[in-house]
Amino acid sequence: MTAAQGASRRSAVPPFAVMTVLQRVAEARAAGREVISLCAGEPSQGAPSDVRRRLAELMIDRTPLGYSETFGLLSLREAIARHYRRWYDLDVPVAQIAVTTGSSGAFLVSFLAAFDAGDRVLLARPGYPAYRNILTSLGCEVVELPCGPAERFQPTRALLDAALADGPVAGLVLASPANPTGTMVDHDQLADLTDWCRTHGVRLISDEIYHGIVDASVARRVGVGSCAWQHDRSSVIISSFSKYAGMTGWRLGWALVPDDLVGAVDALAGNYALCAPVPAQHAAIQAFTESSYAEAEAAVREFAAARTLVLDAVDDLGWTKVAPADGAFYVWADIADRLGPYPDSVSWCAALLDAEDVAVTPGPDFDTVDGGTAIRLSLAAGPEAIGTALLRIRRFQQGLGRSEPTRS
Numbered sequence: 102m103t104a105a106q107g108a109s110r111r112s113a114v115p116p117f118a119v120m121t122v123l124q125r126v127a128e129a130r131a132a133g134r135e136v137i138s139l140c141a142g143e144p145s146q147g148a149p150s151d152v153r154r155r156l157a158e159l160m161i162d163r164t165p166l167g168y169s170e171t172f173g174l175l176s177l178r179e180a181i182a183r184h185y186r187r188w189y190d191l192d193v194p195v196a197q198i199a200v201t202t203g204s205s206g207a208f209l210v211s212f213l214a215a216f217d218a219g220d221r222v223l224l225a226r227p228g229y230p231a232y233r234n235i236l237t238s239l240g241c242e243v244v245e246l247p248c249g250p251a252e253r254f255q256p257t258r259a260l261l262d263a264a265l266a267d268g269p270v271a272g273l274v275l276a277s278p279a280n281p282t283g284t285m286v287d288h289d290q291l292a293d294l295t296d297w298c299r300t301h302g303v304r305l306i307s308d309e310i311y312h313g314i315v316d317a318s319v320a321r322r323v324g325v326g327s328c329a330w331q332h333d334r335s336s337v338i339i340s341s342f343s344k345y346a347g348m349t350g351w352r353l354g355w356a357l358v359p360d361d362l363v364g365a366v367d368a369l370a371g372n373y374a375l376c377a378p379v380p381a382q383h384a385a386i387q388a389f390t391e392s393s394y395a396e397a398e399a400a401v402r403e404f405a406a407a408r409t410l411v412l413d414a415v416d417d418l419g420w421t422k423v424a425p426a427d428g429a430f431y432v433w434a435d436i437a438d439r440l441g442p443y444p445d446s447v448s449w450c451a452a453l454l455d456a457e458d459v460a461v462t463p464g465p466d467f468d469t470v471d472g473g474t475a476i477r478l479s480l481a482a483g484p485e486a487i488g489t490a491l492l493r494i495r496r497f498q499q500g501l502g503r504s505e506p507t508r509s
Contacts, residue, residue: 118230
C-alpha cells in the first residue's frame with residue numbers, strides 16, 4: 102500500500118482573488134509600469150509614527166522579545182481595554198481579550214472554538230471570502246444570505262428566519278462596516294440581530310475591524326460603529342490593528358472572547374501560534390496614544406475625500422447598484438452596462454490593468470452568484486491616486502466601443 106498523494110479535501114478552497122491581483126500588480130511594477138492599485142484594503146498611511154518609533158527603540162533597548170502569554174502582553178490588552186472604554190463606554194476584562202496573528206488568526210481560533218464540523222453558519226453575500234473559505238476548510242456548512250440593495254447589503258431578520266426554516270443554525274458572521282460594500286448596521290439593527298441570535302441559540306461573530314473608518318454623515322448618527330458587546334456578551338468580537346491604525350503587515354489583531362469560550366480559544370491559540378508576533382505587540386501599545394488617534398483620524402478624512410470622488414463619478418461612469426458606502430474604504434458597484442466586449446468583471450479588470458495600469462478587484466470572490474458583473478474599488482490609496490485612476494478608467498471605458506486597447 103502506498104501513501105495517499107495530493108492535497109486534502111478540506112484544502113479545496115479557492116485562492117483569495119485580491120492576492121492574485123496583487124501578484125499581477127507586483128509583476129507589472131517589476132516590469133517598470135506605474136500601476137495604481139485599488140485592489141487591496143491596505144491603508145496608504147501605514148502605522149502611526151509612535152508605533153514606528155517604538156519598534157525602532159525595541160531593537161536597541163534590550164526589551165525581551167521572546168514568547169508572550171498566549172492571549173498577548175498584559176500591557177497591550179490593558180491598552181485595548183482602555184480603547185473600548187474610550188470608544189464604546191464598555192468595561193472589557195483583560196482576561197477576555199485575545200491578541201492574535203491578525204484578524205485572520207482570530208477568525209480561525211474563534212470558528213474552531215465556536216463551531217463543529219457540519220454546523221450551519223450564516224454569512225452575508227456579498228461578503229469577505231475568507232469567512233466562507235475558512236469555515237469550509239473546517240468542515241462547516243456555509244449558508245450565504247442574498248443581501249442586495251433592498252437589504253442595504255446586510256442581513257435582516259427575515260433572511261435569518263428563512264435560513265433557520267431550512268435547518269438548525271449554529272452561527273452568524275456579521276461585518277459592519279462590511280467588506281466589500283462598506284455598509285453598516287446601526288445600533289438598533291445590531292440590537293435586533295443580536296436578539297435574534299440570543300433567542301435562537303446562534304453564536305454571533307461580529308467583525309468590527311473597520312470601526313472608526315466611517316463616513317462623517319454616518320458617524321454623526323452611529324458614531325465609530327456599534328459594538329456587539331453593547332448588546333450581548335455571548336458574541337465574539339473580532340478586530341485588528343490593520344485598518345484604522347494602518348498596520349496591515351504587522352499581523353496583529355484581537356478578539357473579545359465570551360466567558361464560555363475563553364478556555365477553548367486559549368488552548369487553540371497556544372497550539373496554533375503560541376502567541377502573536379511579540380515585537381509588533383510591544384509597538385502596538387503606541388497605537389492608542391493621542392497622537393496615533395489623531396493620525397488615524399487624518400487618514401479617515403483622506404478616505405472620505407477619496408470616497409466622494411468615486412461616488413460623484415459613478416453616474417458618469419455608468420455604474421449601478423452602488424452599495425451605500427457608510428464606512429470602511431471600499432466602493433462596490435455593478436458594471437454590467439460597461440462591460441463592453443468582456444464577458445464578466447474578471448476579464449474586464451484584467452483588461453483595465455493591461456490597458457491603463459489600474460488594478461481593481463472583480464466581484465466573484467465576494468459574491469459567487471451575482472459578482473460576475475461587480476467590482477470592488479479600495480479607497481485606501483487616497484484621493485490623489487483615486488483621481489488619477491478615475492481618469493484612466495474613463496478612458497478605458499470610452500475605448501470599449503472601439504477596438505480593444507493594446508499595450509505598446
